[in-house]
Amino acid sequence: MPELPEVETIKRGLSKFCVHQKIRKVEVACEKSFIGPKEVVLRREIIGFRRFGKALVIDLSDGVSMMIHLRMTGQLIYRAAGQGQGESLMEDSFAGGHPSESFVDTLPNKQTRVIFEMDKGTLYFNDQRKFGFVKVLPTEEVETDKFIASLAPEPWKTRPEALYEVFQRRSGSPVKAVILDQKVIAGIGNIYADEALFYAGVHPRRLCGSLSLAETAKIIEGACKAMDASIESGGSTMATYVRADGTRGDYLEKFAQVFRREGLPCMRCGNEIIKIRVAGRGTHVCPHCQKEDIGASSASVAKGGSDD
DNA sequence: CTAGGATCCTGTCAGC
DNA sequence: TGCTGACAGGATCCTA
Numbered sequence: 001m002p003e004l005p006e007v008e009t010i011k012r013g014l015s016k017f018c019v020h021q022k023i024r025k026v027e028v029a030c031e032k033s034f035i036g037p038k039e040v041v042l043r044r045e046i047i048g049f050r051r052f053g054k055a056l057v058i059d060l061s062d063g064v065s066m067m068i069h070l071r072m073t074g075q076l077i078y079r080a081a082g083q084g085q086g087e088s089l090m091e092d093s094f095a096g097g098h099p100s101e102s103f104v105d106t107l108p109n110k111q112t113r114v115i116f117e118m119d120k121g122t123l124y125f126n127d128q129r130k131f132g133f134v135k136v137l138p139t140e141e142v143e144t145d146k147f148i149a150s151l152a153p154e155p156w157k158t159r160p161e162a163l164y165e166v167f168q169r170r171s172g173s174p175v176k177a178v179i180l181d182q183k184v185i186a187g188i189g190n191i192y193a194d195e196a197l198f199y200a201g202v203h204p205r206r207l208c209g210s211l212s213l214a215e216t217a218k219i220i221e222g223a224c225k226a227m228d229a230s231i232e233s234g235g236s237t238m239a240t241y242v243r244a245d246g247t248r249g250d251y252l253e254k255f256a257q258v259f260r261r262e263g264l265p266c267m268r269c270g271n272e273i274i275k276i277r278v279a280g281r282g283t284h285v286c287p288h289c290q291k292e293d294i295g296a297s298s299a300s301v302a303k304g305g306s307d308d
Numbered sequence: 309c310t311a312g313g314a315t316c317c318t319g320t321c322a323g324c
Numbered sequence: 325t326g327c328t329g330a331c332a333g334g335a336t337c338c339t340a
Contacts, residue, residue, distance in 0.1 A: 001333030071334045129317045190333050
């Protein structure tokens with residue numbers, strides 16, 4: 001699913017193509033995917049894009065905004081008018097979010113939920129599982145929206161002491177469950193949770209109450225590094241999905257140390273990465289670098305792998 | 309307040 | 325081949 005870096009990538013990509021365009025027509029193929037009156041966005045000009053955690057906001061003229069959450073399977077795909085399909089459209093088009101064939105498919109397709117026709121192109125909101133949504137609201141109410149207002153700071157602005165305090169309060173929960181909570185740290189999802197914990201050498205099942213301040217700081221550092229690397233590489237976009245030679249790639253290859261690497265050797269110690277279940281989510285760990293029971297060998301915890 | 313589980317929805321894949 | 329259940333880059337609501 002699109003997490004913070006993917007949404008940031010979409011924000012940058014769409015800014016390049018859509019700012020100053022007017023929305024000519026809105027087609028809602030799935031009622032639950034579009035909240036609010038669609039007439040309100042008609043004939044409004046796209047002024048800019050903002051991001052709050054995993055939520056994307058499109059600001060329109062006359063104080064109108066749209067908040068978009070992609071949840072698990074949302075995608076935003078922009079196609080310049082008159083473009084054919086296929087991989088030849090890299091230049092004037094953009095696709096980001098949940099990676100799938102829709103990035104290069106003929107659109108609209110079965111998963112298309114909302115279509116925005118603009119002056120020079122079309123923006124498609126695709127969402128296989130219909131968990132995501134587009135919501136119309138006044139620009140001045142964006143920051144007081146229930147979801148956005150409740151967001152904690154993003155990893156780069158999270159202070160170890162503050163997170164440590166939350167860990168004390170929620171001492172009986174596995175650490176992974178807590179860092180996935182957007183009210184604790186904004187923008188982390190299943191990928192970056194696994195990556196951050198691997199970086200910190202902390203097992204996802206460790207209870208928050210057992211974590212030191214140093215480990216807490218390492219987790220934040222790991223989240224920042226993984227997200228920086230992902231944004232740098234372009235998140236999950238058409239460009240990272242379709243390789244130069246036309247084959248399908250995976251943007252995870254560019255930065256993931258553990259996510260979806262079960263069965264492969266740990267990049268730090270060579271032992272096999274395994275997949276387990278924590279807090280109801282598929283979870284990837286190196287059993288050697290991330291010890292579940294601390295008493296036994298707490299040696300490697302805050303060591304952090306700065307080469308050795 | 310916290311913790312854990314069910315739930316929204318569609319599609320795919322493993323196992324019979 | 326066809327059915328069945330598990331599970332998936334998220335967040336919220338319900339219960340204890």
